[in-house]
Amino acid sequence: MSTAKAAAADKSATETSEQYLTFMLAGEEYGVDILRVQEIKGWDKVTRIPHTPDYVLGVINLRGAVVPILDLRRRFGLETIVFGPTTVVIVVRVMSGLTERTVGMVVDAVSEVYNVDAADTKPPPDVCGSVDTVFVKALATVEEKMLILLDIDRLIGNSIADGLAPGVAAA
Amino acid sequence: MTLDPEMAEIAKVFFQESREGLDVMESGLLSLDATADTENINTIFRAAHSIKGGSATFGFVEVADFTHGVETLLDQMRNGVRPVTPEAIQTLLQACDCLREMVAATEAEKPLDKDRIAALNADITHILGEPVHQAPTPGAHQGASDAGAVDNARPGIAALNQHSGWRIAFEPVADLLRVRNEPTRMFAELEGMGAFTARADVSRLPPLDELDPETCYLSWNIEIAGEIPRARLDEVFDWVDSRCRLEIVPIGDSAAAAAEPAGNAAPHPPGAASADARSAAAEAQRGPAIAAAPAQKAAGESGSIRVATEKVDNIINLVGELLITQSMLSGFADGIDPDDLDRLRQGLSQLARNTRELQESVMQIRMLPISFAFNRFPRIVHDLSRKLGKKVELKLSGEGTELDKTVLEKISDPLVHLVRNALDHGLESPDRRLAAGKQETGTIELAAFHEGGNIIIEVRDDGAGLNKPKILQKARERALIAADMDLSDEQIDNLIFMPGFSTAEQVSDVSGRGVGMDVVRRNINDLGGHVQISSKEGLGSTIRIRLPLTLAILDGQLVRVGKEVYVISLLAIVETIQVGRERVNTLAGRTEVFRLRDEYLPVIKLCDQFGVEPDSRSATDGLLVVVEADGKRAGVLVDELLAQQQVVIKSLESNFKPVSGIAGATILGDGTVALIIDVPDFIREAVKRSGAVNAHAA
Numbered sequence: 001m002s003t004a005k006a007a008a009a010d011k012s013a014t015e016t017s018e019q020y021l022t023f024m025l026a027g028e029e030y031g032v033d034i035l036r037v038q039e040i041k042g043w044d045k046v047t048r049i050p051h052t053p054d055y056v057l058g059v060i061n062l063r064g065a066v067v068p069i070l071d072l073r074r075r076f077g078l079e080t081i082v083f084g085p086t087t088v089v090i091v092v093r094v095m096s097g098l099t100e101r102t103v104g105m106v107v108d109a110v111s112e113v114y115n116v117d118a119a120d121t122k123p124p125p126d127v128c129g130s131v132d133t134v135f136v137k138a139l140a141t142v143e144e145k146m147l148i149l150l151d152i153d154r155l156i157g158n159s160i161a162d163g164l165a166p167g168v169a170a171a
Numbered sequence: 172m173t174l175d176p177e178m179a180e181i182a183k184v185f186f187q188e189s190r191e192g193l194d195v196m197e198s199g200l201l202s203l204d205a206t207a208d209t210e211n212i213n214t215i216f217r218a219a220h221s222i223k224g225g226s227a228t229f230g231f232v233e234v235a236d237f238t239h240g241v242e243t244l245l246d247q248m249r250n251g252v253r254p255v256t257p258e259a260i261q262t263l264l265q266a267c268d269c270l271r272e273m274v275a276a277t278e279a280e281k282p283l284d285k286d287r288i289a290a291l292n293a294d295i296t297h298i299l300g301e302p303v304h305q306a307p308t309p310g311a312h313q314g315a316s317d318a319g320a321v322d323n324a325r326p327g328i329a330a331l332n333q334h335s336g337w338r339i340a341f342e343p344v345a346d347l348l349r350v351r352n353e354p355t356r357m358f359a360e361l362e363g364m365g366a367f368t369a370r371a372d373v374s375r376l377p378p379l380d381e382l383d384p385e386t387c388y389l390s391w392n393i394e395i396a397g398e399i400p401r402a403r404l405d406e407v408f409d410w411v412d413s414r415c416r417l418e419i420v421p422i423g424d425s426a427a428a429a430a431e432p433a434g435n436a437a438p439h440p441p442g443a444a445s446a447d448a449r450s451a452a453a454e455a456q457r458g459p460a461i462a463a464a465p466a467q468k469a470a471g472e473s474g475s476i477r478v479a480t481e482k483v484d485n486i487i488n489l490v491g492e493l494l495i496t497q498s499m500l501s502g503f504a505d506g507i508d509p510d511d512l513d514r515l516r517q518g519l520s521q522l523a524r525n526t527r528e529l530q531e532s533v534m535q536i537r538m539l540p541i542s543f544a545f546n547r548f549p550r551i552v553h554d555l556s557r558k559l560g561k562k563v564e565l566k567l568s569g570e571g572t573e574l575d576k577t578v579l580e581k582i583s584d585p586l587v588h589l590v591r592n593a594l595d596h597g598l599e600s601p602d603r604r605l606a607a608g609k610q611e612t613g614t615i616e617l618a619a620f621h622e623g624g625n626i627i628i629e630v631r632d633d634g635a636g637l638n639k640p641k642i643l644q645k646a647r648e649r650a651l652i653a654a655d656m657d658l659s660d661e662q663i664d665n666l667i668f669m670p671g672f673s674t675a676e677q678v679s680d681v682s683g684r685g686v687g688m689d690v691v692r693r694n695i696n697d698l699g700g701h702v703q704i705s706s707k708e709g710l711g712s713t714i715r716i717r718l719p720l721t722l723a724i725l726d727g728q729l730v731r732v733g734k735e736v737y738v739i740s741l742l743a744i745v746e747t748i749q750v751g752r753e754r755v756n757t758l759a760g761r762t763e764v765f766r767l768r769d770e771y772l773p774v775i776k777l778c779d780q781f782g783v784e785p786d787s788r789s790a791t792d793g794l795l796v797v798v799e800a801d802g803k804r805a806g807v808l809v810d811e812l813l814a815q816q817q818v819v820i821k822s823l824e825s826n827f828k829p830v831s832g833i834a835g836a837t838i839l840g841d842g843t844v845a846l847i848i849d850v851p852d853f854i855r856e857a858v859k860r861s862g863a864v865n866a867h868a869a
Contacts, residue, residue, distance in 0.1 A: 047844040048735060049823075050781035051831055059827065059836060059844050064492045066836045066844055068827040101826045160828050 017115040020140075022147055023090060023107040026078045030107075031114065031140065031147045038091045038102060040110055043083050055159065057106065062091065069104040070159055076132075081108070096157040103156050114147065116140045121149065134158075178229070181351070185225045186278045187477075189234075190271065192218040194546060197267050200260055201549040209249060215263075216245040222270065224406045226277075233283055234273050240295040241266050247299070262294045264550070336365065336397060336422040337404060342372075342390035343415040349385050352411050358393075360407050365397025394422065480576065483536045487723055490530045491819035491838075497526050498840030534721060537577075541619045541628070542570035544583045548590055548617060555594050562601050562612040563594060569619035574626045575721040578698055582628070582718065585691040589630045589714050590615060592687070597634035597712055607709065609633070625742070626718045633711040637704070639663045664704045664712075665802070668692040696801060696851060698722065699742055717742075725820055727837070727847065729813035730796060732777045733784045736845045737809075738818055738837060743850040745797040745804065747812060752791045762861055763790055765806055767797060775857040776808045780832065786810040800851035807853075820847065832856045 020031035046058030046069050055074035059066045069089060073080055086109035093102055121138035135155040140147045199215040219242045226234035241263065247253035269284075269291050276283050343354065361367050372390045376382070395404075404419055411417075501519055545567050556563040574582075598604075598613035605611055616631040639660060646652045646666045658666075670689040695702045699719045706712035719725070719742060727738035754766045755774070763774040774795065778785035787793050787810065795806035818837035823830060823846075834849035 045843070047836070047846065048781075048783065049827075049830055049833070049846065050783075059823070061838045061842050061844050064488065064495070064821075064838065066821045066823060066826060066838075099825075103826060 016118045018118070020114050020116050020147065020149060021090070022111040022114060023088075024109045024111055025072055025076070025107050029111055029145060029147050031116070031149045032090070032092060032152050034113060036092045036094065036152060038093055041089050041091065041104075043087045043089055043106060053159075060089075060104065062102065062104075065102060067091065067102050067104055068160070069106060070156065071106045073106075073108075075155070075159055092152055092156070094156040095153050096160055101156070101160070103160075105152075105156075114140075114142045116142060116147070116149070124148075182229050182278075184477075185229060186274055189222045189225065189274045192222050193267050193271050193274070197264065197550055198546055200263050200267065201553055203255060203260055212245060212249045212255075216242065216249055219245055222274075224409045227406050228409070231277050233288065234270065234277060237266070237270065237273065237288055237292065240292055240299075241270070244295055244299060253298070259298050262291070262298060264553075266291050266295065337393075337395050337399065337401075338418075338420050338422050339393040339395065339404070340390070340418040341393060341408070341415060342417075343387050343411065345386045345388070347387040347411065347414050352414065354387075354389075354391070357407050357411070361393065361395055361404075364399050364403060365395050367393070367395045369393045396422070478536060480537075483533075486533050487537070490526070490533050491723075493526045494530060494819065495838050495840065495842070497522050499842055502840055534575075534724070535573075537575050537721065537723070538573035539576050539579050540570060541572045541574060541579065541626075542567075544579055544586060545570050545617055545619075547583070547587065551587060551590065552594065552615065555591060559595065560600065561594065561598055563598060564612050564614050566614060566616040567618075568616070572619040572621065572626060574718065575723070577722050578626075578718055578720075581694060581698055582700075582716070585694045585716075586617075586628065586630070588687055588691050590617070593630055593632040593634065593712070593714075597632035597636075599635050607635075622717075626720060628716040628718065630714045630716075631711065636706040636708045636710055636712055637664050637667065639708070642666050661705060664706055667704065668702065668802075692801075699725070699740060701742070723820060724817050725837075725847065726815070727818045728796070728815050729839075729845065730777075730807075730809040731811040731813055732781070732809050733786060735781070735783050736813065736839065736843075737777065737781075738845050738847040739796060739798065739807070740834075740847070740850065741815065743798045743800055745799050747794055747796045748806075750791060750795055750806075755790050765790060765795065767804075767806070770804070772797065772804050772806050773857075773861075774806050774808055775854070778808070780853070780857055780860065798850050798854070800854055803854055805854050805857070807848075818845075818847070 019034040021034045021037050022029050022031045024030075044060060046060050048058040049056060049068070055071045057069045057071050059068050061067075071080070083106070087106060088110055089104040089106055090110065091102060091104045093100055095101075120142065121140045124133045124136040124139055126133060135151055135158075137149045137151040140149055195218040196215045199211050199218070203211060203215075219238055223235050223238035223242055226232075226238065244253065244259065244263065248255050248259070253259070269287055273283055273288065341354075343352075347354070358367070358369060370392045372392065373388070375388045375390070377388065382388075401419070408415075408417055408419075497519070500522070507515070548567070549565055552563055552565045593615050598615070599607065599609075601611045604613060614631075614633045616629070618627075618629045618631070620627055642663055643658070643666075646663075646669065647654050651666065651669045652658070668688045668691070692702050695716055695718070699722065701717040702714065703717075704712055704714045725738070726741040728741055728744055730737050730739060748767070750765050756764055756766075756771075758764055764771045765774055766772075774790045776785075776788060776790075777783075778788065785793070785808075788808075790806075790808055793808050793810050794812055796809055796812075797804060797806050818839075820835045821837055821844075823833060823836050832849055832853040834847045834852075836844050836846050839845050
């Protein structure tokens with residue numbers, strides 16, 4: 001987190017802009033609100049959890065807390081790859097219902113920290129690549145690139161709740 | 172009544188203390204049944220007095236006034252003026268209940284049940300043998316009822332005096348303000364009692380640049396005119412009397428009182444002549460009774476501290492971490508330079524010992540004696556036996572046995588249920604007991620003790636015992652068991668824990684609605700415990716509850732399946748066996764069962780349940796861990812048994828969600844997470860799943 005923040009500090013923030021940490025997933029660049037990012041860590045072995053959807057890879061020990069790890073590629077139904085040296089886990093804090101949870105997301109690589117001006121964002125179109133648009137907060141254009149800004153509360157909240165139905169678990 | 176936030180914080184303590192005080196009163200009153208010893212009445216009186224004082228301080232007038240009547244009655248009993256009759260005790264018990272509700276209502280800022288209060292007030296006044304009068308309001312505390320109610324609670328304080336006024340020298344210690352006492356608030360209260368003048372002594376006041384705003388440099392000489400009972404003044408100073416030099420003398424009597432040597436007969440203060448001579452004599456014996464003694468500890472005070480559970484949980488978590496670090500280090504020690512190894516090992520073993528000790532002592536904070544749960548029973552049995560017209564003696568033993576606060580809280584209700592059942596169904600009516608050649612008075616025993624790493628709680632009665640033929644008949648009627656099933660006596664007894672089972676001939680409002688024993692069993696199972704009943708016809712029944720010491724730590728057996736490690740609670744494990752091929756059979760081509768002595772148990776393959784790749788899928792290659800939950804047994808197939816160790820239970824839900832078959836997670840010595848198997852749920856899940864597999868067998 002500290003490196004991300006330091007990088008962020010270099011860029012001048014305006015009143016209406018928010019900072020986003022971006023990461024790569026199957027060639028697309030996604031952004032999450034940097035204030036939600038707790039830390040970035042390398043991929044490590046997880047303990048599998050039975051009766052959960054395949055995108056729940058398992059849980060890890062994060063300084064004494066048991067934290068679930070989700071594979072975003074699987075979550076979005078993208079083809080899976082072998083985890084490589086750039087594969088990282090972005091640990092985020094999300095609100096799920098009334099409780100705050102700490103959850104890790106496996107992504108291909110972290111990319112940048114951008115200031116995104118509210119004026120530069122657009123609502124997502126009905127079709128937005130491979131990602132279900134309910135999880136997309138907005139699209140932003142930064143340095144002529146398109147960023148997909150994710151609503152992680154909804155994304156992770158749904159991901160966790162999904163597994164609750166026994167039907168899904170049995171599938 | 173709204174208080175400012177600071178006062179509200181203190182008021183919270185008052186509410187809690189009041190509840191404790193009421194518990195003390197209640198248990199005291201119940202033991203008064205047998206003996207009317209003065210020490211006991213004193214204890215009850217002191218509890219009532221503290222509630223009165225506290226409520227008056229916070230301005231909870233109704234509570235203070237109501238308690239005042241109770242206190243008066245108790246004081247008369249204590250002085251032997253009033254006989255201790257069962258009726259009076261009953262009234263006082265009701266008053267306790269009423270007070271408890273009043274305290275609760277006041278805390279919740281809800282309206283009080285005025286009718287009930289008035290009715291009980293009338294009862295008390297009736298007992299006091301006085302004409303019914305309205306509950307006294309502050310400032311009008313004189314009159315006959317006060318005569319007995321004056322503060323006798325603390326030796327060293329004068330009994331009652333009524334005269335023209337008081338002179339008070341109040342010299343607080345320097346840190347009075349720091350402990351959040353506010354003299355002006357006290358003065359405001361005094362001012363309400365009568366003509367009030369206070370002169371501050373500023374002689375100790377330092378120059379302005381040396382003044383510490385939080386230090387109290389002042390002392391006061393106060394005169395207050397009017398016929399004010401001494402007790403009212405004491406109440407005002409009650410909160411500060413250990414933090415000040417306090418002299419309270421009747422006006423015009425100071426010289427006499429001050430000069431009066433201890434033990435001599437006291438010249439009565441003006442106006443006191445009409446007072447109860449006994450009190451005056453008592454005062455004389457206690458000496459001049461001028462400087463306030465430090466508050467005397469009430470009998471039965473446990474010397475405990477109040478700690479927020481949250482804080483304790485935090486420490487417990489931290490200690491859990493420490494334990495993990497330690498086992499992580501131990502792991503490292505196996506692979507480093509042999510020269511340093513000995514020293515490292517030594518250090519590590521010390522660390523291990525320290526952490527273990529630390530953990531134990533921290534766990535102790537959460538442990539409470541089971542008396543917290545047992546204390547309700549004298550009252551429950553008392554009330555219930557009256558209602559049912561049965562004679563019962565309740566025996567408690569092992570009240571000091573400690574168990575985890577959470578377990579304690581959750582075991583209380585099931586215990587109440589069991590005791591009620593024992594009283595209602597177990598014990599016979601007095602005439603039936605006599606007819607059966609037993610003593611008229613039945614006995615219910617509640618016992619708690621340690622056994623192994625568990626707490627055992629037993630509820631025993633010497634009643635009729637369970638009616639086995641009837642249970643069997645009922646179970647068959649309700650198709651809970653097969654009509655031709657042969658059951659041992661023990662198995663029959665334990666049928667009463669089946670859902671929807673009640674043999675009460677007559678449904679009373681005490682028990683017998685058929686919800687109950689199964690709920691009791693489920694609650695106990697949820698705590699990781701186990702309940703069993705055994706009974707002998709005509710001799711009584713014993714219900715035995717086995718509980719783990721704590722919910723935060725579990726004695727676990729680590730098992731390996733493929734690359735995964737799981738933890739199974741040792742409490743759930745019956746045994747672990749290797750079975751030969753000849754003892755394994757297949758049912759309907761799918762479900763495997765194996766024979767363990769005289770019963771057939773299903774094989775649950777952990778690998779299939781949890782979808783992991785095992786070393787072997789054959790029941791004969793691996794090990795079968797025989798587990799038991801909810802009275803069901805099954806063999807769980809695993810690849811290997813690893814160590815047995817205590818594990819710290821971590822919740823999966825805090826960051827994820829509940830997962831069926833999993834009770835939680837723990838962190839092993841190597842820092843990895845291992846899942847803890849929820850045995851009852853695991854078995855249920857497996858049964859469901861095998862059905863599902865059969866259904867869409869592909």
